[in-house]
Amino acid sequence: MATLHPIPHVPGFTAEELDSKIGFCEQLKGGVIMDVIDPTQARIAEDAGACAVMALERVPADIRKHGGVARASDPDMISGIQKAVSIPVMAKVRIGHFVEAQMLESMEVDCIDESEVLTPADEEFQIDKRGFRTPFVCGCRDLGEALRRIHEGAAMIRTKGEAGTGNVVEAVRHMRALMTGIRSLQGLERTLLERKAVELRVPYELVAWVAEHQKLPVPNFSAGGVATPADAALMMQLGAEAVFVGSGIFKSGDPVKRAKAIVRATTHFNDPKALVEVSRGLGEPMVGIDIHQMAPQERLAGRGV
Amino acid sequence: MVSEPSAPLVGVLALQGDFADHEAALQAAGLRTRQVRTAADLRGLHGLVLPGGESTTMLKLLDVDGLWGPLGYALRSGVPVFATCAGMILLAETVENPSQRSYGLLPITVVRNGYGRQYHSGTFPLRSDVLPAGTTGTFIRAPRVAAVGEGCEVLAWRDGDPALVQKGVILAAGFHPELQHGVHPVVARFAGMVRERAGVVVG
Numbered sequence: 001m002a003t004l005h006p007i008p009h010v011p012g013f014t015a016e017e018l019d020s021k022i023g024f025c026e027q028l029k030g031g032v033i034m035d036v037i038d039p040t041q042a043r044i045a046e047d048a049g050a051c052a053v054m055a056l057e058r059v060p061a062d063i064r065k066h067g068g069v070a071r072a073s074d075p076d077m078i079s080g081i082q083k084a085v086s087i088p089v090m091a092k093v094r095i096g097h098f099v100e101a102q103m104l105e106s107m108e109v110d111c112i113d114e115s116e117v118l119t120p121a122d123e124e125f126q127i128d129k130r131g132f133r134t135p136f137v138c139g140c141r142d143l144g145e146a147l148r149r150i151h152e153g154a155a156m157i158r159t160k161g162e163a164g165t166g167n168v169v170e171a172v173r174h175m176r177a178l179m180t181g182i183r184s185l186q187g188l189e190r191t192l193l194e195r196k197a198v199e200l201r202v203p204y205e206l207v208a209w210v211a212e213h214q215k216l217p218v219p220n221f222s223a224g225g226v227a228t229p230a231d232a233a234l235m236m237q238l239g240a241e242a243v244f245v246g247s248g249i250f251k252s253g254d255p256v257k258r259a260k261a262i263v264r265a266t267t268h269f270n271d272p273k274a275l276v277e278v279s280r281g282l283g284e285p286m287v288g289i290d291i292h293q294m295a296p297q298e299r300l301a302g303r304g305v
Numbered sequence: 306m307v308s309e310p311s312a313p314l315v316g317v318l319a320l321q322g323d324f325a326d327h328e329a330a331l332q333a334a335g336l337r338t339r340q341v342r343t344a345a346d347l348r349g350l351h352g353l354v355l356p357g358g359e360s361t362t363m364l365k366l367l368d369v370d371g372l373w374g375p376l377g378y379a380l381r382s383g384v385p386v387f388a389t390c391a392g393m394i395l396l397a398e399t400v401e402n403p404s405q406r407s408y409g410l411l412p413i414t415v416v417r418n419g420y421g422r423q424y425h426s427g428t429f430p431l432r433s434d435v436l437p438a439g440t441t442g443t444f445i446r447a448p449r450v451a452a453v454g455e456g457c458e459v460l461a462w463r464d465g466d467p468a469l470v471q472k473g474v475i476l477a478a479g480f481h482p483e484l485q486h487g488v489h490p491v492v493a494r495f496a497g498m499v500r501e502r503a504g505v506v507v508g
Contacts, residue, residue, distance in 0.1 A: 015428075016427055016428045019427075019428050019443045019484055019485065020423075020426045020427045020428065020443065020445065022484075023323075023426070023443050023445045023481055023484045024423050024426060024445050024446070026323040026326055026357075026484060027322055027323055027357050027358050027359070027390070027391075027445055027446075028358075028359075029321070029322060029323060029324070029325065029358070030319065030320065030321040030322060030324065030358070031321045031322075031358065031359060031362055046361060047365075048365070049321075049361070049362045049365035049366060050362065051321055051322075051358065051359040051362045052359070082422075086361065086402070086403060086417055086418065087359050087361060087362075088359075088422075088423065088446065105424065108421070108422040108423070108424040108425075109422075110422055110423035110424075110446070111423065133424055134423065134424060135423065241325075260365075260369070263362070263365065263366070264366065264369060264370075266321075267319075267320050267321060267342065267366055267370075268342060268370075271342075
């Protein structure tokens with residue numbers, strides 16, 4: 001018998017929820033999810049081949065620039081985008097802000113991103129995502145963060161990277177840390193896996209599942225700093241199953257062309273010739289930020305651990 | 306799960322979507338699989354799968370990669386074809402909500418996201434004379450089959466709507482048997498079709 005996405009028993013999960021929530025995320029694989037701030041951008045994204053859009057009032061690069069508290073978007077803005085496109089529409093809530101999540105669920109947003117890009121509402125608890133019908137995606141920097149989010153009910157994990165920088169270095173760091181964490185469990189005897197579960201603060205069954213299958217029990221996507229087709233292909237070769245692109249498209253010189261190029265690069269991530277073709281003449285990429293020039297408090301990835 | 310080296314080879318369109326789940330399901334049914342991203346990948350296949358995913362994304366990628374024509378040729382070559390969700394949309398004669406281009410190989414009308422957004426996704430009972438009693442289907446933002454034309458057989462229903470249809474060697478489901486545990490009876494049916502016609506290959 002094949003067990004295709006047999007998430008270990010987690011209290012609160014039903015088999016049907018797993019089929020429906022993880023099943024939804026499976027459909028996005030090999031695709032690009034693009035940040036959009038209005039119906040026009042949403043249509044451009046859909047037309048370029050995005051497999052979903054993330055509706056938000058300001059892309060991360062602008063959230064950085066404006067400062068202040070970043071919150072969930074105006075429902076009007078999200079509804080406008082839902083009406084504009086036929087592909088799935090996601091939206092972000094603040095970490096721990098379960099009321100913002102309840103509101104997005106009642107608007108039938110297809111997937112909720114409990115995101116470190118917005119200002120956290122709760123510095124101790126993340127949302128108990130098991131009580132929702134809507135699938136959640138959450139960011140991680142390593143295996144421990146990924147498994148804690150899955151235990152809380154996340155149906156999809158993405159690297160945090162460092163959103164709004166146009167710099168892929170943190171996404172690479174987080175994907176490598178996650179993959180190394182997964183590999184380090186291989187072949188460990190039960191007592192060591194039990195110790196690992198205590199260390200990572202998750203149930204033993206979750207750790208044992210990952211040790212055996214050598215992957216996460218939910219789709220594993222990448223986000224946070226992807227700005228070029230090559231960046232997208234890099235994340236795919238490192239093990240990502242799909243790519244979120246935030247500021248990288250609509251903060252570039254030619255968003256239409258760049259969006260199409262990143263979609264193609266994500267499909268043909270293993271074909272350097274195709275990557276060369278799609279990368280020709282894309283115009284100005286977004287201006288990036290050197291991570292080492294950033295003050296620690298400017299980093300978003302430390303939110304939600 | 307290792308399939309026999311002599312097992313029939315099924316190509317799974319791998320531009321975007323849940324192609325890896327289809328591969329796992331086909332391998333569990335004893336078939337070999339190959340991911341199809343270019344025209345060259347189509348040669349020598351004994352069957353073809355159009356997976357779930359976003360049909361608009363697949364259409365764009367079929368166009369820019371010059372795969373629309375070669376894939377159409379392969380789909381008409383007589384090898385068994387299995388399509389789920391977005392794949393069913395690509396094969397339908399008429400697509401609504403909104404209307405979009407398709408291969409038109411199945412005389413059906415499909416309404417994209419015909420059951421609503423993800424909130425309304427879930428696993429539902431199927432009514433069928435050919436599938437075992439109790440068989441269910443996982444519908445994810447699924448297309449709803451609004452009309453079925455001549456020569457197309459309805460093999461399973463979700464309430465009043467056709468959910469699994471077949472015309473000749475083309476089998477299409479609005480749901481996702483590849484997502485469910487074990488070898489789903491619909492995957493087993495397709496595997497049987499491929500084995501029966503293993504002499505037919507895409508040239």
